[in-house]
Amino acid sequence: MAEDTGDTTYGPGGRGFYGSVTVSERGQIVIPAQARRDLNIQPGDKLLVLGDPAQGLALATIDRLIKNWQGPAAVLEQITQHARDPRPEAKPEP
Incomplete structure (x- = not known):
């Protein structure tokens, strides 16, 4: 069963759905803040x-x-x- 925490939904094994992102004209995306926190992604990684x-x-x-x-x-x-x-x-x- 999925657990809903704000904008993030967690499923089995801690897998998360963090929403969607939009690709900019330059091909860039922003990784959602909760995903960065959950996965310990730091600036420069x-x-x-x-x-x-x-x-x-x-x-x-x-x-x-x-x-x-x-x-x-x-x-x-x-x-x-x-x-x-x-x-x-x-x-x-x-």
């Missing part, structure tokens, strides 16, 4: 953007992805290398 044609997009920290990964080791190594790349982030388009 790097999130991986994962995609599946059937299920859509998912955001994950590298630590959570490694903990839950059940895919090919080569893909995980590529993701790990990208996530830990010390190069500065690309600057947003003007």
Whole structure:
């Protein structure tokens, strides 16, 4: 049974529904504050953007992805290398 806490609804296993976001013209979104609090996402944290044609997009920290990964080791190594790349982030388009 889902538990409703304000704008956030929690289901089995603590999974949350935090509402919806709108993609800006620059392709940006805002992660809802309650999601950031629940998942301990801090300013400056790097999130991986994962995609599946059937299920859509998912955001994950590298630590959570490694903990839950059940895919090919080569893909995980590529993701790990990208996530830990010390190069500065690309600057947003003007």
